Amino acid sequence: MSQERYVDSVMAGSFLGLAPRTLNEMARRGVIPAYPFGEGQRKTWRFKLSDLDSWMKSRAQCTSRPLLQRGRKQ
Numbered sequence: 001m002s003q004e005r006y007v008d009s010v011m012a013g014s015f016l017g018l019a020p021r022t023l024n025e026m027a028r029r030g031v032i033p034a035y036p037f038g039e040g041q042r043k044t045w046r047f048k049l050s051d052l053d054s055w056m057k058s059r060a061q062c063t064s065r066p067l068l069q070r071g072r073k074q
Helices: 009-016 020-029 049-060
Strands: 035-037 044-046
Touching (some): 009 020, 009 049, 020 044
Antiparallel strands (some): 035 044
């Protein structure tokens, strides 16, 4: 059985199209699924791409902000 590895904010940010700094801030606020690595006030965050993918899919189905349909003017 292959276990998914954790990735850093650079790789996770690339996956989501976000800057690593933005991703780390979202992790600190608990907005995005992340795993703290280390102790103390300044933690390093690690991410699982499968968690981020699920999080994005759940956001796409969110009713608070409707999705824009491409090719249609509103």
